[in-house]
Structure formats: structure tokens, C-alpha cells
Amino acid sequence: MTRLTPDVLRMRSSQLSLRSLAMEQPQQRTAAPPTIDEAPTVPLEAKDLRPEHFTQPYLDFMTHNPTVFHVVDYCKQKLLKAGYVELPARDSWTGKLVPGGKYFTTRNGSSIIAFTVGQAYKPGNGIAMIAGHIDALTARLKPTSVKPTKEGYVQLGVAQYAGALNETWWDRDLSVGGRVIVKDPKTGKTTVKLVKVDWPVARIPTLAPHFGIGMTGHGNRETEMVPVIGIDNSDLLGEKAESEKPVGKPGSFASTQPPKLVKLILSQLGLSDPDSILNWELELFDAQPATVGGLDKEFIFAGRIDDKLCSWAAFMALLHAKRAPTDGVIKLVALFDDEEIGSLLRQGARGNFLPITIERILESFCSSNSVPFGPGILGQTYARSFLVSSDVTHAAHPNFTQTNLPGHSPRLNVGVALCVDASAHMTTDSVSMAILDRIAELSGCVNQRHMIRNDSRSGGTVGPMLSAAMGVKAADVGIPQLSMHSIRAMTGSLDPGLGVKFYKGFLDFWEEVDLEWSH
Known part of the structure; x- marks a missing residue:
């Protein structure tokens, strides 16, 4: 060598x-x-690759x-x-x-x-x-990912994959992506479509240190590391939270997911019918793009x-x-x-x-x-x-x-x-x-x-x-x-x-x- x-x-x-x-x-x-x-027409020798x-x-x-x-x-x-x-x-x-x-x-x-x-x-x-x-490591949406609105915040039910939802997940700009199982109501054909939202849609906020609880090494992953994905203050008007009103037919997959998220995924896929979504495997990921860093750009951060x-x-x-x-x-x-x-x-x-x-x-x-x-x-x-x-x-x-x-x-x-x-x-x-x-x-x-x-x-x-x-x-x-x-x-x-x-x-x-x- x-x-x-x-x-x-x-x-x-x-x-x-x-x-x-x-x-x-x-x-x-x-x-x-x-x-x-991409594959070159004439590959170089390994020693000549830059x-x-x-x-x-x-x-x-x-x-x-x-x-x-x-x-x-x-x-x-x-x-x-x-x-x-x-x-x-x-x-x-x-x-x-x-x-x-x-x-x-x-x-x-x-x-x-x-x-x-x-x-x-x-x-x-x-x-x-x-x-x-x-x-x-990632946080995957639970089969039923809709959650009750708390203090005006729309939250998302996720489950840790491997060692995710550790302390590095606090206060990160998170987006959502994965695969969606879609059925065409006209043909009856079932297909798989990929989706990736290009802006942050979720965040897991820390508790300020003023409350006397240090966040490193703390945080119940089921109750205290729940991502927030929106705001819904309709309860202040004595009304049922809009974020809890399901879309799709009763018992459908879409009815078990956050309504606004269903609508977002539909729009990303160019679809309109919530019931066309049979299921999905979606996960959260850090939305910050991969980049070089360092004085001479000698690092990659991703x-x-x-x-x-x-x-x-x-x-x-x-x-x-x-x-x-x-x-x-x-x-x-x-x-x-x-x-x-x-x-x-x-x-x-x-x-x-x-x-x-x-x-x-x-x-x-x-x-x-x-x-x-x-x-x-x-x-x-x-x-x-x-x-x-x-x-x-x-x-x-x-x-x-x-x-x-x-x-x-x-x-x-x-x-x-x-x-x-x-x-x-x-x-x-x-x-x-x-x-x-x-x-x-x-x-x-x-x-x-x-x-x-x-x-x-x-x-x-x-x-x-x-x-x-x-x-x-x-x-x-x-x-x-x-x-x-x-x-x-x-x-x-x-x-x-x-x-x-x-x-x-x-x-x-x-x-x-x-x-x-x-x-």
C-alpha cells in the first residue's frame, strides 16, 4: 500500500x-x-482518480x-x-x-x-x-400518527428507529419523507410513490434552562420528545381543534393521520383524494443540506x-x-x-x-x-x-x-x-x-x-x-x-x-x- x-x-x-x-x-x-x-465511457485507473x-x-x-x-x-x-x-x-x-x-x-x-x-x-x-x-437512525411516523392538540400545538406521533431521538435531535429543523402506497380509484392499480418535503415541517423543542431541568441526557422519548408540526388555537374559541378533524372516510388510513400532513403529502404527489393513500412509511430527517466546512473546506457536515x-x-x-x-x-x-x-x-x-x-x-x-x-x-x-x-x-x-x-x-x-x-x-x-x-x-x-x-x-x-x-x-x-x-x-x-x-x-x-x- x-x-x-x-x-x-x-x-x-x-x-x-x-x-x-x-x-x-x-x-x-x-x-x-x-x-x-455516473459511469464513465472509459474508466480511469484507480490511482488516477481525483x-x-x-x-x-x-x-x-x-x-x-x-x-x-x-x-x-x-x-x-x-x-x-x-x-x-x-x-x-x-x-x-x-x-x-x-x-x-x-x-x-x-x-x-x-x-x-x-x-x-x-x-x-x-x-x-x-x-x-x-x-x-x-x-x-431516524424517527418514523407511527401507524396512527395523529395526536391530540396540546396548548395550541399540533404534534406528530413518531417512533425511534435504532438510537434516534437522542439529545442531538433537540431543536433541529426536521422535514419528512419516505414512500407512499397509492391506489388509483379509476384503475384499481396500486403504486409506490416517493415524497420528500423540501422545507422543515417539524421540531422537537427543548425546555429553557430557567425551569431548572437540563436537557442533555433527559427527556422521555415518548412524552417529552414529541415533534410539533403546527399551531391550532381553535380551542380558545370553544371549538373542536381543526387539526383533530380527520380527512378521508371513517376507518381509512388518512383518517388516522394529522389532516394537514395528509393534505401536504397529497399536494406533494399531485393528488387530491385522501382515500387514495393506502399507507405510508414516512420518517423525519434533518432538513439542513449537506455542506463543506472548515477554513479550507476540509470537512463535510451532513x-x-x-x-x-x-x-x-x-x-x-x-x-x-x-x-x-x-x-x-x-x-x-x-x-x-x-x-x-x-x-x-x-x-x-x-x-x-x-x-x-x-x-x-x-x-x-x-x-x-x-x-x-x-x-x-x-x-x-x-x-x-x-x-x-x-x-x-x-x-x-x-x-x-x-x-x-x-x-x-x-x-x-x-x-x-x-x-x-x-x-x-x-x-x-x-x-x-x-x-x-x-x-x-x-x-x-x-x-x-x-x-x-x-x-x-x-x-x-x-x-x-x-x-x-x-x-x-x-x-x-x-x-x-x-x-x-x-x-x-x-x-x-x-x-x-x-x-x-x-x-x-x-x-x-x-x-x-x-x-x-x-x-
Whole structure:
């Protein structure tokens, strides 16, 4: 791998300066190509990618895609534009896959797997896999989200997803988005529509310190962290609050939701009939756009960085991956939902989404090549494959240096970190570290190290569950960040591009590096 030398540090500083200049003067030659977030006609070598070119596309992605449903739709549109073919899970794939093809499939509208097939691929060859998650801590609307008006305030019933509604959610400008299940009354057809309100509609106000209750670490999440979404003082006139008069037919879904919210969602979707909404999955998110910050714009400040950072970088890496006539492997990126709550749902990494997708890919190619499909060819494929589990990791913290482990606390704007855990919360071992250090060497990347102290608690990733299910070699590779699980976190402004650079290097060079090892 590339060593962290004074020259490398100077190069990173130069890239930051160029990126800052490019954002101030877009006409400069250092500005990113307008299609950097799309598949290039001729992919560059990984070592030639400019990390600063990916900063603004990442900011745009984060601002416009707050929910898992928006992220999957974003990926679908990019893939279709790049010539990928969608493979519906309910259809047969036999005879539809060919060497050199590009494909994707989704599950629940909240997880997606995309892959390219090498032009020289044969059944039993390996798969270079990157897996991450696109869900984040959030507050989801309850099935019945209407609440009685209190003191003239219209409130919204929400439930915490993972560790949301923590103290960082106080006094934030919150908006709402997600998916809406709609039935056309004329045709009877049911469709799914995405919605994202582009201004703040909710807030969870703190209690002023004058009342003697400090807010940090306090606040009952059911009774004291209820978002306010409007004002209704009609009770002062002795009338029933307008905000409590349901819309839609009695017993309908719309009648169980705040009336003004139903009307807002209808207007956002260009609809008028409340009863056309059969259900929805909406959530709150920080409405403040993602932005750069710091004296040299060396930081990114955004919500939901965990883990729309590594996932976006991995997805970009697939779009930018090289495709040569001699490629004999499949290059695959899987982005899952529900990691923050244990991955146990069908769209999570503990479900069968990735294994069954690989089995169906193999089944199709075995059928086309008159090769028997079964445990033998599947085991051969897994033995020749490698999984990179991509999830954010903790950067060294300047104010809590006692939490940093010397030699194992990665810095921002340097490179990805290979994450190690002695209790196997991560998949990385000596073999996988050596393999990925070789990948970094070929790609011009710096690999950092991350490990927690013995007196700290480790988080988990999708890596162990996936590598155990398939029996593949694996490693955890994360991009460093600060303020993990806060409603608004931070990373380095070069880090999205540095992630793309490494993950692309893995996809480009795994087949070559695999041949360097004797098994």
C-alpha cells in the first residue's frame, strides 16, 4: 500500500486546496467533470482518480436522498442510465444473463444489489463483493400518527428507529419523507410513490434552562420528545381543534393521520383524494443540506453519514470500475436496509438477499454453459471470492483523546481504515489485511488501521453475518467520521473520493491479487 509519507500528506493538502478553489470557481480546470457520479465511457485507473472531484456529488446525493427508498431509487436511475438491466425477483433469470452484462435487483424498495459480469466469466469463478447499509437512525411516523392538540400545538406521533431521538435531535429543523402506497380509484392499480418535503415541517423543542431541568441526557422519548408540526388555537374559541378533524372516510388510513400532513403529502404527489393513500412509511430527517466546512473546506457536515458514506462510495466505485475483455470475475455491490436494528428483516444482510442472488446468477450461467448447478459449483465460487464490508468507522477525536488507541485511530482525509476486532465484531484477519494492503498498493491508496480500546464497546457491521453465511474471505473497510449516530455528523471532504478510489481499486484488482496467493 502507499505509505503515509510527508509527500502523501502534502498531496492531500494540495487536493484540499484545489477542491476548495474548484468549488469557489467552477470554471477552473480542477473542477470535477459534470458526470463524475455516473459511469464513465472509459474508466480511469484507480490511482488516477481525483478524490476532490467526488465532494460536491456526494453533498448533492446526501441532500436529495434522505431515506433508504430515495437511495435505492437514486441507484436505480444511475444504473439504468449506465445500461444496467433490472432483474425482477419474481421473474426467471435463466437465459437472461450473459458475460459482459450489467444487472441489478432490489428487495422491498430499500435494498439493492448491482453487479457486472466479466467478459471472460465462467461458472465457478470468483466474485469481488462490497456490502454496506443505507439505513440510518431516524424517527418514523407511527401507524396512527395523529395526536391530540396540546396548548395550541399540533404534534406528530413518531417512533425511534435504532438510537434516534437522542439529545442531538433537540431543536433541529426536521422535514419528512419516505414512500407512499397509492391506489388509483379509476384503475384499481396500486403504486409506490416517493415524497420528500423540501422545507422543515417539524421540531422537537427543548425546555429553557430557567425551569431548572437540563436537557442533555433527559427527556422521555415518548412524552417529552414529541415533534410539533403546527399551531391550532381553535380551542380558545370553544371549538373542536381543526387539526383533530380527520380527512378521508371513517376507518381509512388518512383518517388516522394529522389532516394537514395528509393534505401536504397529497399536494406533494399531485393528488387530491385522501382515500387514495393506502399507507405510508414516512420518517423525519434533518432538513439542513449537506455542506463543506472548515477554513479550507476540509470537512463535510451532513446528516445520515452512517452509512450513506461508504455505501455511496462503493456504488460509485462500481460505476467507475474497469471492464476488460480478460475480466473473469463478477463485480458486485450490495446495499442493505436495517443494519442499525440487527439486519434481521428480509431486506437486511441477515436475510437471504445476497446468497439467493448469487445462487440465481450461478444457476443462470450454469444453465447456459451446461454445467451442473449445485453445492459444488457454489462452494467453488465462494472459495474464489472476497467480501469487503464497507461501513463507517470512528476517526480520532481531538477532545476525547483518551478514547483513541495509538496506532489504531484513523485521521480524516487520509484514506480508508481496515477495521479489526479481537472479538470478531469485524471480519478482518491477517490474510484479508495483507490482501487489501496489496490492493491499496496497486491503487495508490493509504490504508489506515482502526481498533477499539479494551475498555470500549465495539459496534458491528454486516461483514461477519455475510462472510459466515457464504464462507468467503472478508475484511471490514470503513471511512472515518466523527459524531457517529448524531443527527448531524462530519467526515473529511476528501473522504468520499478516497473511499471511491479504494473500493474501485478492490473491484479492479481483486482478480489479479487473488492469483498472487496460493490456496
